[in-house]
Amino acid sequence: xxxxxxxxxxxxxxxxxxxxxxxxxxxxxxxxxxxxxxxxxxxxxxxxxxxxxxxxxxxxxxxxxxxxxxxxxxxxxxxxxxxxxxxxxxxxxxxxxxxxxxxxxxxxxxxxxxxxxxxxxxxxxxxxxxxxxxxxxxxxxxxxxxxxxxxxxxxxxxxxxxxxxxxxxxxxxxxxxxxxxxxxxxxxxxxxxxxxxxxxxxxxxxxxxxxxxxxxxxxxxxxxxxxxxxxxxxxxxxxxxxxxxxxxxxxx
Numbered sequence: 158x159x160x161x162x163x164x165x166x167x168x169x170x171x172x173x174x175x176x177x178x179x180x181x182x183x184x185x186x187x188x189x190x191x192x193x194x195x196x197x198x199x200x201x202x203x204x205x206x207x208x209x210x211x212x213x214x215x216x217x218x219x220x221x222x223x224x225x226x227x228x229x230x231x232x233x234x235x236x237x238x239x240x241x242x243x244x245x246x247x248x249x250x251x252x253x254x255x256x257x258x259x260x261x262x263x264x265x266x267x268x269x270x271x272x273x274x275x276x277x278x279x280x281x282x283x284x285x286x287x288x289x290x291x292x293x294x295x296x297x298x299x300x301x302x303x304x305x306x307x308x309x310x311x312x313x314x315x316x317x318x319x320x321x322x323x324x325x326x327x328x329x330x331x332x333x334x335x336x337x338x339x340x341x342x343x344x345x346x347x348x349x350x351x352x353x354x355x356x357x358x359x360x361x362x363x364x365x366x367x368x369x370x371x372x373x374x375x376x377x378x379x380x381x382x383x384x385x386x387x388x389x390x391x392x393x394x395x396x397x398x399x400x401x402x403x404x405x406x407x408x409x
Contacts, residue, residue: 158189159216161247162214162216163189166178166193175195177195177196177198177208178197179197179198179199179200180197181199183198200223211242212245213243213244215244215247216248216252218249219252222251222254223253224252224254226257233261240263242264244265245265246265246268253265253267255267312366313366316362317355317359317363320358321352323355324354324355325348328347
């Protein structure tokens with residue numbers, strides 16, 4: 158008895174699917190039949206008077222068809238619905254007549270079909286792996302930029318706040334002096350305009366900082382911070398230092 162038959166028997170037994178053994182020499186299958194508490198039948202008896210079955214699994218080294226057209230036609234004579242049966246042929250030389258199966262409309266799965274499916278699945282897995290590799294490579298290339306954006310995001314936020322604060326403070330002075338007599342609608346319009354203008358002005362250094370981070374030489378950001386007023390530089394450095402500490406904790 159082939160190893161593949163033994164493996165199939167073990168698997169069927171583990172999931173409680175009933176089965177029986179067929180062999181030319183019944184003495185060769187008595188032991189394993191007793192092991193699984195199932196019946197056994199000689200090949201000669203099965204070919205002449207087949208028991209009812211839903212699936213036939215065959216794996217021998219025979220040079221001739223064991224389950225030929227005569228046997229398959231006999232199943233139809235006995236009233237069996239061949240469309241409901243599955244024939245699995247694991248023999249290199251074919252145990253089950255493939256042409257007869259085609260003629261009678263029997264579903265037969267052979268080694269050729271199994272190998273072809275395996276090759277298709279292998280090719281599919283290779284394609285999926287290539288796509289996954291491409292996605293991973295792109296993510297790795299983008300990682301420094303994503304990390305930099307995350308790390309320096311507080312600086313961009315502070316720039317926005319600083320420009321907004323400067324604009325609002327300047328506007329308050331104008332409201333107390335030059336624009337003291339204007340109406341509430343005019344004041345609201347000027348406030349909205351100042352807020353929008355502050356955002357636009359903040360955008361200019363933000364773009365410059367991004368350029369330094371992504372393309373500038375090492376130390377570019379430090380050089381930029383040295384160029385702004387001392388209090389503002391301290392605020393930016395403090396936020397940046399805190400962000401680096403948080404990132405370090407996450408990495409650990």
